[in-house]
Amino acid sequence: MDKLQLTLAIIKPHAVQNPVAVSYIRNILKQRFVVLKTRRIILDPEEAGDFYKEHEGKFFYNRLVTFMASGCIDLHVIGHTNAIDLWRRMLGPTKVYKAQFQDPGSLRAMFGISDTRNVAHGSDSALSAEREIKFFFPDFSFYDWHNGDEVRFRKGPIIFNHYLFQHVRKL
Numbered sequence: 803m804d805k806l807q808l809t810l811a812i813i814k815p816h817a818v819q820n821p822v823a824v825s826y827i828r829n830i831l832k833q834r835f836v837v838l839k840t841r842r843i844i845l846d847p848e849e850a851g852d853f854y855k856e857h858e859g860k861f862f863y864n865r866l867v868t869f870m871a872s873g874c875i876d877l878h879v880i881g882h883t884n885a886i887d888l889w890r891r892m893l894g895p896t897k898v899y900k901a902q903f904q905d906p907g908s909l910r911a912m913f914g915i916s917d918t919r920n921v922a923h924g925s926d927s928a929l930s931a932e933r934e935i936k937f938f939f940p941d942f943s944f945y946d947w948h949n950g951d952e953v954r955f956r957k958g959p960i961i962f963n964h965y966l967f968q969h970v971r972k973l
Contacts, residue, residue: 849871854867877939895908932944
């Protein structure tokens with residue numbers, strides 16, 4: 803089996819507040835990916851601005867930062883042999899209306915409201931994934947992951963801990 807690639811999945815505030823959406827998305831995550839870390843937090847506007855710094859100056863920046871600081875978000879570090887591409891394909895196009903026409907089974911087509919409230923975020927590259935995971939999970943060790951944990955998770959056995967909402971190695 804190929805090595806597990808990691809990415810960050812962020813479930814946005816409007817979806818976290820929708821029990822149907824969050825339940826549906828969580829079921830997909832635990833079935834299709836290895837869920838390594840999970841947190842539910844509320845970003846303050848400064849943290850949201852820091853996370854989306856690359857978009858500063860763009861017309862949607864203030865709307866995005868305000869929205870992302872408007873309620874709870876769910877953060878998940880997920881793994882799969884092709885995690886980044888798979889998660890982004892499951893999300894569908896960033897623009898919700900485009901998703902509804904081009905990929906009606908995608909998460910954004912089903913639960914997105916607008917281009918800002920498009921249900922979830924997915925890292926766009928391995929470099930972005932590492933930076934974004936470190937932003938929200940500063941204690942996560944990529945060294946430990948690449949030099950031990952990854953092999954153990956890939957070879958198994960692993961079980962899903964519903965309380966922690968993450969997969970753990972079976973002892």
